[in-house]
Amino acid sequence: MGLPRFSCPKGGDAESSPHLYVANCGPAVGLSYDKIVSVFGTYGEVEGVYPADESGTRVIVSYRDKSSSQAAMKALNGHPCSGLGGRFLHIQYSVQSLGKVNDTAPLPVWTSAADLDIPGLYLMHDFVTAEEEQELLAAVDDRLWKHLAKRRVQHYGYEFRYDIRNVNTNHYLGELPSFMLPILERIRTCQTLDHVADISLDQLTVNEYPPGVGLSPHIDTHSAFKGLIFSLSLAGPCIMEFRKYTTGVWQEKPTSSYDMETQISEKNLNFIRKAIYLPPRSMLLLSGEARYAWHHYIPHHKVDRVNDNLIRRSSRRVSFTLRKVRGGPCHCEFPQYCDSQR
Structure with missing residues (x-):
């Protein structure tokens, strides 16, 4: 393992700092980072x-100043948090480590979706030309x-x-822009994706990182979108990590299993x-299990380690x-990950 970005002093005897170590909190217990x-x-x-x-059950919350972390510590430590499903949060002050931020545990990075063996995951190289x-x-930069x-x-x-992690289906912005028509047609006619020929995609989000x-x-x-998610990467590369949690997902209320869940070794x-x-x-296409049951995540790195190679991310x-x-509840086969069925 490489050095962590933050550390929690032994015994919890840390002076106040802008950084909080928060246990019983994270994606493995159904709490998104945005929430x-x-x-x-x-x-x-x-x-x-x-x-x-x-x-996935412990996070670092980093404030701009100590007064904010002190206020959060006083209000939330050891108390049920109504905004986070009534969970009891266990909080300590944390300190920033001197080690490299981007050091991570060795993890094989594949270049083919087939090698990951995640059902419903596909990756098509050179889907568009340079x-x-x-x-x-240029089209999105003009907007x-x-x-x-x-x-x-x-x-x-x-x-x-992003505040509710959903869409307002009553607020229609209009048809997808004309510059996307060739991409939509290519998706419909791609032989690799013959099972999606009849899908009418109607929502586009463009992100610049x-x-x-x-x-x-x-x-x-789940309730926001149906079962196919396409993501086209342009201008620069990245690593995408997939995580599947099979315990503690969508657990909204504190239970007696807290100590086991948060203290068990990784x-x-x-x-x-x-x-x-x-x-x-x-x-990239997420469908089936890959779409409904696996968290996807892009590490906050400037340099990615792809096996034996270091690849610097581009300017964007x-x-x-x-x-x-979707416009209605989800009835997928993965209820433990589903907001409609939890």
Whole structure:
């Protein structure tokens, strides 16, 4: 293992700092990073939320100043948090380590989806040409970007609401832009994807990621979108990690199993972790189990380790994510990961 970005002093006897180590909190217990930010953000400006380890049940909440972390500590430590499903949070002050931020445990990074052995995951290299890539980038750069905390986005068809992780189906933004028509047609006629020929995609989110900015672990809300999610990577590469948690998912209320869930060693967790390299101009498809049961995550790195190679991320990476809005409850075969069935 490489050095962690943050550490918790032994015995918990740490002086106050802007960083909080929060246990019983994270994607493995059904709490998205966006939700954690919204709750802790009521006490001050949150600069970031990071995984404290690989368990998915502990996070680091990093504030801009100590007064904010002190207020959050006083209000939330050892108390049920209504904004996080009534969970009891166990909080300590944390300190930033001197080691490299991007050191991680060795993890094989595959270049083919077949090697990951995740049902429903597909990766098509060179889905667009270099010329088409530049045309698509120019098209979105001519349009208005919406600024989030660390990246820029555009929405078409329907706006994705990050505060509720869903879409407002009553607010239709119009048809997808004309510059996407060749891509939509290529999806429909791609022989590799013959089972999606009749799918009418109606929602597009364009994300621009600067160097070092990634994506928090999450599963796209089941009730928001149907079973196929396409993501086209342009301008730069990245690693996408997939995590499958088989215990503690969507557990909204505190239970007597808390100590077992948060203190069990990482190697004994029923937890699967795999990674794939997404080169520019590649198209990723999440369907079936890959879409409904696996968290996907882009590490917040400026340099990715792809097995024996170090690959520096470019000045920007732009993803085009295409989906079909559901407009009703989900009845998938993965109820433990499903917001409609939990």
